[in-house]
Amino acid sequence: QSALTQPPSVSGSPGQSVTISCTGASSDVGSYNRVSWYQQPPGTAPKLMIYEVTNRPSGVPDRFSGSKSGNTASLTISGLQAEDEADYYCSSYTSNSTFVFGTGTKVTVL
Amino acid sequence: EVQLVESGGGLVQPGGSLRLSCATSGFTFSSSWMHWVRQAPGKGLVWVSRIKSDGSITSYADSVKGRFTISRDNAKNTLYLQMNSLRAEDTAVYYCGPQGHYAFDIWGQGTMVTVSS
Secondary structure, eight states: OOBBBBSSSSEOOOOOEEEEEEEETTTTTTTOOOOOEEEEEETTTTTEEBBTBBBBOOTTTEEEEEEEEEEEEEEOOOOOOOGGGGGEEEEEEEESEEEEOOOOOOEEEO | EEEEEEOOOOEEEEOOOOEEEEEEEESSSGGEEEEEEETTTOEEEEEEEEOTTSSOEEEOOOTTTTTTEEEEETTTTTTEEEEEOOOGGGGEEEEEEEEEEEEEEOOOOOOOEEEEE
């Protein structure tokens, strides 16, 4: 149950786009469209941003989008805003009927 | 309004035990798979355990298997996590929540567990 691999940090200027990768294995990300993404500003509980690879819950801006190719999922934030500065985590269901989170990525708005 | 209130955390010595509770309201608890997720101070999220709506199926992360037990009381809309043989590396904020679309769509504020002598 190794954590999914994410870059430690990404940054961008307001209005730019940033993409966060989430690399797993054929036993998790590669086998299921059950990847989700979470936003966690400092000192707060996580918030679901994307589920089942591409779906946004009600209330999440359409600036947030998800995709997947092979064993790697991605979260793209378009039109970056100051309020998007936070830690982001991916998660996937696994072939062992468990879940695994990613290592986390800090998004900085320059 | 959906509410998740975790409780039962605190300071415990290595080798000790704690029982966490998660009181819920505002959604159909008895129909929901439920999970525990933890986050050590300054670290990332780690999935801990899950339990089926009727309690018949449970899963655990390797790091807690054999030491932690997840359970639920559907009559009380409450989820539990019995934690035994606690280690320093179990120190974390513990969150509970329901599973929706193989994701964790509702989060409480968590309860802090500190394992230290």
